[in-house]
Amino acid sequence: MGRHTYPYDVDAEPTLYNERSFLTREALDRWAGFPLGYNFADGTLHNPARYRRHPSVACIASGWAEATMLCNGKPFQLKTDPGSIGLFAPHTEIERCWWRSSKAERVVIELDMSELNPAMSLDDEVLDAPLDLDLQFYDTPLLQTMVAIAREVGEGCPNGALYAQSLCLGLALYLRRRFASRPLTRSFDKGRLSSRQLRAVDDYIRESIGADITVDALAGLVGLSKPHFMKLFRMTTDTSPYQYVLRARVEAAIVLMKHGEPLASVARKAGFSSQSHFSAAFARYMGIPPKRYLSGVLEK
Secondary structure (H helix, E strand, C coil): CCCCCCCCCCCCCCCECCCEECCCHHHHHHCCCCCEEEEEEEEEEEECCEEECCCEEEEEEEEEEEEEEEECCEEEEEEECCCEEEEECCCEEEEEEEEEEEEEEEEEEECCHHHHCCCCCCCHHHHHCCECCEEEEECHHHHHHHHHHHHHHHCCCCCHHHHHHHHHHHHHHHHHHHHECCCCCCCCCCCCCCHHHHHHHHHHHHHCCCCCCCHHHHHHHCCCCHHHHHHHHHHHHCCCHHHHHHHHHHHHHHHHHHCCCCHHHHHHHCCCCCHHHHHHHHHHHHCCCHHHHHHHHHHC
16 A cells, blocks of 8 residues: 555664564555554564554564553553554554563554545544454454464465455454444444345456455445444345355356366466465365365266
8 A cells, every 4th residue: 555654664764673574565455444553572662652543452462562652641561472462542642652572463453544545534433443452351352363464464365355345344343343432322233235136246256356355345336334334234144245256256167167267377277366265265165185186077
C-alpha cells in the first residue's frame, strides 16, 4: 500500500539496539490490511515521545521485554512474556518509554480503518466504539490472529487482499466487542444474503477467478458495508468470503487440470499467488496433492 510510517516503516531510523524487522518494503507494499510492525529485539531502547491517533495493539510472540513508560501522564512498569498483549486506546500520548528486551519478537498493529476503506463506509459499530487502554493482558485467539497477520506479511502476502482484509476486519470487530469502553448498542441486521445477491457474488468470483478478489468488491456488488456483508455472508454460506473464494479457486483448478493445463499455468489462471500456494490449498481441500489427483484422473 506504500503508506506505512514510523514506527511501522522498515526504513525508519532504528532506536533499538540489535533490532531488525522481519518485513521487507516489498511485502509491506503488497499488504492490503492495517499498518503493522514485526520486529526482533534484543537490547535496550529509549523511544521518542509518540502520539497514537488510532488504537493499536502490540504483543510479544516470543522472548521477553520490560518497559517503563509515562502514558497519558501516568507511569507504568511492565514485565512481558510470550503471549503478553497491550492495547492502546486512540489519542494515547506516550511521553517517555524505556525498553529492555531479550530475543523478543514484537508485533504491533495500528487499527487505522481508512487503510481498509478510504471512503470510510464501515459500520458505525466498528468506527465509533472507543477502546480502553489495557497495557497487559492475555488472549489466545487475539494473539493467534496477530501472529497470523504478521507471518502473512512476512511471507510476502501469498493469500492476497481478501485474506488480509478478512483478518484485519475480524481483529477490529473482536477488539471492539471485547474491549469497547461503552456497550455496543448497534447490532448487525439479522438475516441472510438473498439468492440474487449470492448469485451476483458467485458470478463475480467466477469471472474474476484469476484476479485478486477483495471484500470491498464483493460487498460493493450487493450494496453492503464490509462488516455487514461478512456477517450475512457467513450466515448464508457457513464460511468466510476468503474460504469461499479459495474453494472456488480449487474447483476452477480442477477443471483446468482435466483439460491438460500444466500445474504452473493452473495455479496462475485459478488466481493462486504461486504453485506452492496452489498445492497447499488443493491438498487441504481435496486431501491429496494435485499431482496425485491428476494421476488418478489420467488413469481413469
